[in-house]
Amino acid sequence: xxxxxxxxxxxxxxxxxxxxxxxxxxxxxxxxxxxxxxxxxxxxxxxxxxxxxxxxxxxxxxxxxxxxxxxxxxxxxxxxxxxxxxxxxxxxxxxxxxxxxxxxxxxxxxxxxxxxxxxxxxxxxxxxxxxxxxxxxxxxxxxxxxxxxxxxxxxxxxxxxxxxxxxxxxxxxxxxxxxxxxxxxxxxxxxxxxxxxxxxxxxxxxxxxxxxxxxxxxxxxxxxxxxxxxxxxxxxxxxxxxxxxxxxxxxxxxxxxxxxxxxxxxxxxxx
Numbered sequence: 001x002x003x004x005x006x007x008x009x010x011x012x013x014x015x016x017x018x019x020x021x022x023x024x025x026x027x028x029x030x031x032x033x034x035x036x037x038x039x040x041x042x043x044x045x046x047x048x049x050x051x052x053x054x055x056x057x058x059x060x061x062x063x064x065x066x067x068x069x070x071x072x073x074x075x076x077x078x079x080x081x082x083x084x085x086x087x088x089x090x091x092x093x094x095x096x097x098x099x100x101x102x103x104x105x106x107x108x109x110x111x112x113x114x115x116x117x118x119x120x121x122x123x124x125x126x127x128x129x130x131x132x133x134x135x136x137x138x139x140x141x142x143x144x145x146x147x148x149x150x151x152x153x154x155x156x157x158x159x160x161x162x163x164x165x166x167x168x169x170x171x172x173x174x175x176x177x178x179x180x181x182x183x184x185x186x187x188x189x190x191x192x193x194x195x196x197x198x199x200x201x202x203x204x205x206x207x208x209x210x211x212x213x214x215x216x217x218x219x220x221x222x223x224x225x226x227x228x229x230x231x232x233x234x235x236x237x238x239x240x241x242x243x244x245x246x247x248x249x250x251x252x253x254x255x256x257x258x259x260x261x262x263x264x265x266x267x268x269x270x271x
Contacts, residue, residue, distance in 0.1 A: 007241055015135050016247065020194055020233050022142030024203060026187045028229035029149050031208035032222050033160040033180060040208075042079060042181075043201035045094040045101075046188045049075040051123065051197040052105035059108055065137055068189050075101070076185035080177055125196030125248030138190045145183050156180060157218060195248040203229070206255035213259070213266035228258050 007013055034040050053071040057064045075097060082093035130138075149156070158166040159176045167173045184204075191200045211224035236251030243250075 019138040024229040024233040026145040027203040028207040028225040031204040043204040045098045047197040048101040052101040055105040073185040076181040199248040202252040210259045213262040
């Protein structure tokens with residue numbers, strides 16, 4: 001108990017929990033429709049766009065979050081538009097944006113001071129890079145993402161499972177696909193500071209896949225995914241402090257452990 005109290009008394013741990021829990025919830029909830037729509041790699045593509053934006057912000061000495069958010073949101077809409085083209089499928093569009101953004105980010109970084117500590121923290125995550133303004137903005141945007149997801153839950157559900165039927169019933173599928181892309185872009189940007197651009201997609205994909213190992217109903221998968229995401233985040237942050245390991249990597253390893261356990265349970269359950 002004393003160790004837990006000592007852990008919670010540290011400022012950077014408090015910031016990590018204040019930001020990480022709502023971001024983990026947002027990522028987990030968005031991960032389910034993204035995985036079902038086979039857009040799970042959109043997180044990886046947008047994270048590389050985020051790296052490009054953060055590299056530009058670092059070189060130009062601009063505020064990283066305020067510059068990255070509109071850039072990543074614009075990339076999400078572009079990716080959605082490219083995915084809708086018959087000549088460029090979803091995975092090809094993601095690969096196109098991913099490699100181009102990474103290349104531009106590396107070139108921009110080379111014009112500055114090279115791969116310094118700031119850029120490394122963007123790639124692999126660092127709790128210490130989060131300022132008070134970052135925490136306030138992250139909490140506000142995370143709450144906005146969660147509220148919008150809950151408000152339009154039924155529409156997103158319909159678009160996820162059968163987009164053609166949703167259009168036939170009068171639902172503006174393109175509008176809600178854009179909403180899903182917007183919420184994903186915001187979540188990616190908020191999570192990059194802690195998880196890093198190379199690991200943030202794991203925060204979206206792992207909880208959803210973990211929940212699907214045991215549960216089959218959409219609502220059950222959503223609830224389980226949210227719970228798994230928060231528990232793994234707290235476990236990862238704790239392990240990071242105890243064993244002095246990178247926070248982002250520790251969280252992903254915790255997600256991997258949960259996925260393994262749920263896979264065993266699921267295999268036994270549906271044998």
